[in-house]
Amino acid sequence: xxxxxxxxxxxxxxxxxxxxxxxxxxxxxxxxxxxxxxxxxxxxxxxxxxxxxxxxxxxxxxxxxxxxxxxxxxxxxxxxxxxxxxxxxxxxxxxxxxxxxxxxxxxxxxxxxxxxxxxxxxxxxxxxxxxxxxxxxxxxxxxxxxxxxxxxxxxxxxxxxxxxxxxxxxxxxxxxxxxxxxxxxxxxxxxxxxxxxxxxxxxxxxxxxxxxxxxxxxxxxxxxxxxxxxxxxxxxxxxxxxxxxxxxxxxxxxxxxxxxxxxxxxxxxxxxxxxxxxxxxxxxxxxxxxxxxxxxxxxxxxxxxxxxxxxxxxxxxxxxxxxxxxxxx
Numbered sequence: 024x025x026x027x028x029x030x031x032x033x034x035x036x037x038x039x040x041x042x043x044x045x046x047x048x049x050x051x052x053x054x055x056x057x058x059x060x061x062x063x064x065x066x067x068x069x070x071x072x073x074x075x076x077x078x079x080x081x082x083x084x085x086x087x088x089x090x091x092x093x094x095x096x097x098x099x100x101x102x103x104x105x106x107x108x109x110x111x112x113x114x115x116x117x118x119x120x121x122x123x124x125x126x127x128x129x130x131x132x133x134x135x136x137x138x139x140x141x142x143x144x145x146x147x148x149x150x151x152x153x154x155x156x157x158x159x160x161x162x163x164x165x166x167x168x169x170x171x172x173x174x175x176x177x178x179x180x181x182x183x184x185x186x187x188x189x190x191x192x193x194x195x196x197x198x199x200x201x202x203x204x205x206x207x208x209x210x211x212x213x214x215x216x217x218x219x220x221x222x223x224x225x226x227x228x229x230x231x232x233x234x235x236x237x238x239x240x241x242x243x244x245x246x247x248x249x250x251x252x253x254x255x256x257x258x259x260x261x262x263x264x265x266x267x268x269x270x271x272x273x274x275x276x277x278x279x280x281x282x283x284x285x286x287x288x289x290x291x292x293x294x295x296x297x298x299x300x301x302x303x304x305x306x307x308x309x310x311x312x313x314x315x316x317x318x319x320x321x322x323x324x325x326x327x328x329x330x331x332x333x334x335x336x337x338x339x340x341x342x343x344x345x346x347x348x349x350x351x352x
Contacts, residue, residue: 028324029089031056031114033081033104034096035064038120038147041309042093045317048306052321056087081107084114091116091143091324098122098197102129109133109140116324118317120147122205123337125197127345130338137334145320145330146337148209150265150280152315154300156210159267159278163214167285169273171215174249178207180263182255183229194255198234200225201344204253206265208340209332211251214267215243220343223350228256239347 028051032043035057046054056076059065068077076087081104084092092114094104102124108114117137123146124130137144150156163171180203186192195202211218223239236254243249255263266279274287284294304314323330 025051027051027053028091028321029053029055029087030091030093031058031084031087031089032093032095033058033084033108034094034100035059035061035068036095039093039095041313042095042118042317044308045306045314046093046321049318049321051325055089056084058084081113082111084108085111089114091118091320094119096120098201099125101125102133105133106136109136112140115141116143116320117141117334118145118147118320119334119337121209121337122146122197122201122341122344123334124341125201127338127342130334130341134334134338143320143323143328143330144334145316145323146332146334147316148206148332148337148340149310149312149316150206150210151213151332152312152319153280154297154302154311155278155280155283155295158283158295158300159269159276160213162276162283162285163269167274168269168271168276168287171245171247171269171271173247174211174215174267174269176207176211176249176251176265176267178203178251178253178263178265179257179260180255181258181260182263183235184256184258186229188230192229194229194233194235198225198237198348199253199255200234200237200347203255203263204237204251205340205344207251207253207267208343209337210265210267211241211249212336212339212343213332214269215245215247215249217244217339218242218249218343220346220350223347225348225351228254237347237351239350241343 032039058078218241221240225234226236227233228235241249269276277284282296286292304311
């Protein structure tokens with residue numbers, strides 16, 4: 024009989040529930056424990072969930088012989104939680120929801136801990152597993168639009184549209200760049216390689232001191248230049264959306280969560296929607312990319328490989344966010 028991976032989820036909010044649901048249907052995976060500090064949620068889980076340990080602190084996972092742990096707590100707690108998991112020898116494989124940490128310094132420490140105490144690690148930039156962005160990456164690698172020269176990227180939502188000056192509305196304290204813009208930054212690193220921030224401006228829209236909209240420009244090592252616009256106060260984006268408009272030496276490529284189009288200088292033009300690209304998974308929860316993401320993490324553990332984006336890759340996003348904040352100041 025093949026051995027099952029013993030997995031725990033730390034933090035049972037929206038993302039914890041999503042990953043737990045997917046893990047529960049993946050072959051050769053056993054959800055062993057849920058760690059949640061909220062007492063009310065723990066009491067509910069103990070009544071509702073069978074054959075799963077429910078604990079209130081990370082240290083109580085130590086005796087459960089875990090292979091892997093998913094960390095889906097708020098970003099500010101990623102550093103102490105992952106540090107405790109590594110130093111306590113609680114598991115060898117770690118999945119952390121984006122962003123890896125609250126800043127680049129913390130991310131570097133977690134990378135060092137993972138190298139010392141862990142094996143397979145991954146950070147939840149799930150758009151790398153979207154069929155439109157995967158197809159875009161393939162076309163860029165094939166040189167379909169030639170050498171990438173410039174790009175414009177956006178990450179928009181309508182979450183806080185029209186609530187300017189409302190003191191009762193609290194935006195995520197980490198700000199829009201880390202909360203929403205990190206997906207665009209990760210995809211840009213995946214598409215174009217390392218980047219450096221040249222200019223940045225951040226605006227407060229909802230309340231004084233909140234970071235609600237950002238514009239920044241970057242230069243790439245390979246010569247590409249890019250601009251980012253990020254905001255959660257834009258009309259028409261009920262669901263968050265990330266997109267790129269890329270200009271190359273032989274044409275252009277436009278891609279977002281739902282569609283992809285290439286327009287070449289030789290006159291060729293082609294467009295794909297999500298359903299054109301075989302957007303099928305074994306279990307649909309949230310969106311298909313979450314299943315592919317978790318499946319890739321589990322496969323890497325079972326087959327002894329590595330998976331992207333790993334801690335080292337995700338730390339580059341934290342570095343860029345720190346650069347954006349520093350330039351904006």
